[in-house]
Amino acid sequence: AEGEGERPAPEQHSEDQEQAEAQPRLDNAAFVILARNKDLDDLRTTLIQLELAFNSRYHYPYVFLNDMPFTDQFIEGVQEVISGKAEFGLIPKEHWSYPDWIDQDKARQRREEMQRQNVFYAMSESYRHMCRFNSGFFYLHPLLDPYEWYWRVEPSVQFPCHIDYDPFRYLRDHNKLYSFTISIQEYPNTIPSLWNTSLSFIKERPDLIPKENMWQFVETTNPTTGLPEYNNCHFWSNFEIANLNFWRSGEYRAYFEYLDRAGGFFYERWGDAPVHSLAIAMFLRSDQVHWFEDMGYFHNPLWNCPQDAEVHKRLGCYCDPKQSVQVKHAWWSCTQKFNALAGQ
Ligand code: GDP
Ligand code: MN
Numbered sequence: 001a002e003g004e005g006e007r008p009a010p011e012q013h014s015e016d017q018e019q020a021e022a023q024p025r026l027d028n029a030a031f032v033i034l035a036r037n038k039d040l041d042d043l044r045t046t047l048i049q050l051e052l053a054f055n056s057r058y059h060y061p062y063v064f065l066n067d068m069p070f071t072d073q074f075i076e077g078v079q080e081v082i083s084g085k086a087e088f089g090l091i092p093k094e095h096w097s098y099p100d101w102i103d104q105d106k107a108r109q110r111r112e113e114m115q116r117q118n119v120f121y122a123m124s125e126s127y128r129h130m131c132r133f134n135s136g137f138f139y140l141h142p143l144l145d146p147y148e149w150y151w152r153v154e155p156s157v158q159f160p161c162h163i164d165y166d167p168f169r170y171l172r173d174h175n176k177l178y179s180f181t182i183s184i185q186e187y188p189n190t191i192p193s194l195w196n197t198s199l200s201f202i203k204e205r206p207d208l209i210p211k212e213n214m215w216q217f218v219e220t221t222n223p224t225t226g227l228p229e230y231n232n233c234h235f236w237s238n239f240e241i242a243n244l245n246f247w248r249s250g251e252y253r254a255y256f257e258y259l260d261r262a263g264g265f266f267y268e269r270w271g272d273a274p275v276h277s278l279a280i281a282m283f284l285r286s287d288q289v290h291w292f293e294d295m296g297y298f299h300n301p302l303w304n305c306p307q308d309a310e311v312h313k314r315l316g317c318y319c320d321p322k323q324s325v326q327v328k329h330a331w332w333s334c335t336q337k338f339n340a341l342a343g344q
Contacts, residue, residue: 022057022058022166023166023169025058025059025060025166025168026149026166026168026169026172028146028147028148028149029060029147029148029149029150029151029168030060030061030062030063030084030144030147030149030150030151031050031055031060031061031062031063031084031150031151031152031153032062032063032065032138032144032150032151032152032153033062033063033064033065033152033153033154033155034064034065034066034130034133034134034138034154035064035065035066035074035154035155036066036068037066037068037070037071037073037074039155040073040074040077040078042155042156043078043155043156044077044078044080044081045156046153046154046155046156046157046158046159047078047081047082047153048081049158049159050153050159051081051082051083053159053161053162053163054159054162054163055082055083055084056083058084058166059083059084059085060084060151060168061084061085061086061087062078062082062084062085062086062087063086063087063089063141063143063144063147063150064078064086064087064088064089065089065090065091065138065141065143066088066089066090066091067090067091067096067126067129067133068090069090070088075088087143089141089142089143091133091137091141095133095136095137095140095141096129096132096133096137097129098266099260101261101263102263102266102267104266106267107263107266107267110266110267110268111123111125114189114268114269117189119187119189119190119269120187120190120269121269122269127269128265128266128269130272131265131269131270131271131272131275132260132265132266132270132272133272134237134272135256135259135265135270135272135275135276136256136257136260138247139244139247139248140248144244147244148243148244148245149168149171149172149241149242149243149244150240150241150242150244151167151168151240151241152237152238152239152240152241153239154238154239154299156299156300157238157239157297157298157299158296158297158298159295159296159297159298160296160297160298160303160305160317160318160319161294161295161296161305161306161312161315161316161317161318161319162314162315162316162317163295163315164314164315167179167241167292167295168241170290171241171242171243171290174290175287175288176243176288176289176290177242177243177246177284177288177289178235178240178242178243178246178276178280178284178288178289178290179240179241179242179289179290179291179292180235180236180237180239180240180289180290180291180292181236181239181291181292181295181297181304182235182236182239182297182299182302182303182304182325182333182335183233183234183235183236183291183325183333183334183335183337183338184233184234184236184302184325184329184332184333184334185231185232185233185234185332185334186232186233186234186271186273186274187232188230188232190268190269190270190271191230191264191268191269191270191271191274192268193262193264193268194230194259194264194268194270194274194275194278195229195230195278197258197259197262197264198255198259198278198282200258201254201255201258201259202282204258205254205258208250208251208254208255208283209282209283210283210285212285213281213282213283213284213285214280214281214284214285214286214289214341215281215282216281216341217233217277217281217286217334217337217338217341218230218231218233218234218277218278218281219231219281231334231337232274233277233334233337233338234271234273234274234276234277234278234334235273235276235277235280235289236273236299236302237271237272237273237276237277238273238299239295239297239299240276241292246283246284249283251283252279252283255279255282255283256275256279259275286338286341286342286343287342289338289342291335291338291339291342292304293306293307294306294308294311294315296315296317296318296319298319302325302329303319303320303323303324303325303328304324304325305317305319305320305321305323305324306319306321306324307321307324307327
């Protein structure tokens with residue numbers, strides 16, 4: 001009879017059912033979170049969402065990193081809301097300080113010039129150390145030694161949709177090395193010489209550059225000069241699920257060291273996002289990179305939100321598909337360009 005013995009709709013799995021269906025977690029994957037002690041409240045809000053959406057069924061471990069020692073309050077505060085093992089690491093001084101070849105007076109002058117040009121974070125020294133750390137050092141932290149895969153999470157980001165499969169396993173099983181949710185164009189005034197420095201590297205080390213790569217993702221032709229230039233496309237690195245061995249490779253280390261010597265992390269304000277993206281474009285093929293279209297994500301001020309109505313409903317998303325960056329800011333987004341290249 002009507003209403004009797006009614007079965008739940010397929011999208012209304014119970015936690016227990018999902019637990020039983022979930023495949024075991026990979027044993028070499030972890031979340032990586034760089035944070036300050038003052039980020040505790042914003043981070044807890046994010047972690048509660050991430051656990052509800054995904055990790056309460058997998059219990060992936062977490063590695064928290066900081067340039068200052070974490071306080072007991074921070075350690076207890078995050079442990080209260082997560083279901084995986086947590087480790088807390090201090091970043092070694094060599095990975096968060098000025099290298100001896102950097103002229104700190106020149107760096108200060110350049111910060112002041114950038115301030116006059118209204119560059120975001122123009123004056124911040126810590127922001128520059130953070131970008132350099134995320135570009136060249138996070139994957140060398142000893143707490144990450146046991147891992148091959150990482151998922152980068154930042155305080156205050158949101159996961160507005162249920163995540164009904166294991167993204168680590170997905171990447172591994174599909175031979176992907178890097179993944180993103182949001183891809184946009186960088187502000188050129190943060191990276192005036194990053195493009196030319198990268199071209200010099202390629203010229204000096206052609207032996208390191210594979211024949212097949214996805215350089216087209218980042219290159220455009222200047223209509224006036226006819227010369228190739230950076231289209232400013234990059235993957236937004238506040239979200240990354242990727243393979244640590246790519247960053248640990250000799251090719252990437254050589255590229256990072258070349259950039260580091262050039263000084264742009266301090267004389268300009270090179271972000272880890274364009275650095276990672278130029279490296280991916282140089283060393284990887286588009287089929288080794290994945291866009292998680294179905295991963296709801298928010299980092300102020302941009303969203304990634306599933307477009308397909310059935311997916312949106314099944315995953316219980318609270319985001320608005322029209323707010324998704326490739327829809328709302330189609331001119332600024334690089335996701336379409338990636339899809340065209342990757343044939344997705
Ligand atoms: P934005 O996303 O580019 O505006 O930069 P954020 O302020 O979100 O910083 C990026 C990441 O680095 C976040 O995970 C921050 O918590 C972290 N972060 C930024 N600055 C520092 C710092 O000085 N020390 C530490 N330990 N973490 C930092
Ligand atoms: Mn951020």
